[in-house]
Amino acid sequence: xxxxxxxxxxxxxxxxxxxxxxxxxxxxxxxxxxxxxxxxxxxxxxxxxxxxxxxxxxxxxxxxxxxxxxxxxxxxxxxxxxxxxxxxxxxxxxxxxxxxxxxxxxxxxxxxxxxxxxxxxxxxxxxxxxxxxxxxxxxxxxxxxxxxxxxxxxxxxxxxxxxxxxxxxxxxxxxxxxxxxxxxxxxxxxxxxxxxxxxxxxxxxxxxxxxxxxxxxxxxxxxxxxxxxx
Numbered sequence: 001x002x003x004x005x006x007x008x009x010x011x012x013x014x015x016x017x018x019x020x021x022x023x024x025x026x027x028x029x030x031x032x033x034x035x036x037x038x039x040x041x042x043x044x045x046x047x048x049x050x051x052x053x054x055x056x057x058x059x060x061x062x063x064x065x066x067x068x069x070x071x072x073x074x075x076x077x078x079x080x081x082x083x084x085x086x087x088x089x090x091x092x093x094x095x096x097x098x099x100x101x102x103x104x105x106x107x108x109x110x111x112x113x114x115x116x117x118x119x120x121x122x123x124x125x126x127x128x129x130x131x132x133x134x135x136x137x138x139x140x141x142x143x144x145x146x147x148x149x150x151x152x153x154x155x156x157x158x159x160x161x162x163x164x165x166x167x168x169x170x171x172x173x174x175x176x177x178x179x180x181x182x183x184x185x186x187x188x189x190x191x192x193x194x195x196x197x198x199x200x201x202x203x204x205x206x207x208x209x210x211x212x213x214x215x216x217x218x219x220x221x222x223x224x225x226x227x228x229x230x
Contacts, residue, residue: 026067030090032057033064037087049080096124101161103186105177106168107132107147110192114166115142128160133173150177157184164188171195178205 036056040048050061057064068074071093075081091097102120104111104127114120115127130147132138138149148156165186169177174193181189188204191197199205 022070029067030094034087034090037083040083041087045083047080048083100125100164101128102164102166103157103162104130104166107137111168128162129156153180154184166190168192
């Protein structure tokens with residue numbers, strides 16, 4: 001069993017308790033369903049069955065139906081789901097039916113690459129400010145977005161209205177930077193620094209460790225090499 005997060009249930013649709021414990025794996029599958037529904041919509045597909053959606057996402061129809069059932073009633077037996085309606089409802093469940101303002105903390109190479117990643121804005125995450133401790137970078141702009149001194153963290157977060165931060169600092173300063181961001185009003189942090197962050201209960205932390213992901217890939221590939229025992 002993986003980590004769990006608390007997700008609001010649509011009480012009117014579900015007819016039950018306002019909240020439930022939903023596994024993070026379920027939330028991740030919802031994201032995958034959403035992206036596949038967007039592709040189907042772009043291809044002009046109007047209806048999709050749970051079997052087809054399962055095939056596209058690498059799961060099974062029962063799992064698709066179970067994941068969706070946590071949040072209400074979707075589709076009709078024998079008919080399937082209306083692609084656009086289901087996509088919109090999943091976007092609302094995931095909270096990406098609105099615009100999230102994001103602060104990027106760290107203007108290094110990885111920060112630059114993430115800033116250039118267009119899928120962020122496509123899915124409602126707009127980087128509105130950049131923070132860095134290197135005074136040589138302060139004042140310059142990336143595609144119109146100014147880099148500010150980390151010393152102005154509180155002021156910049158407040159003025160920008162940002163609620164989310166993407167943290168791409170060295171491990172040694174990551175906790176201090178996270179503390180400043182949280183004190184300034186940030187409620188969610190996507191952490192790329194290779195260190196575990198401490199945060200209050202009301203702040204959501206998501207860690208992305210690229211090295212660990214690559215090591216997992218290496219393990220999987222090595223297990224397929226001839227002469228290697230599983």
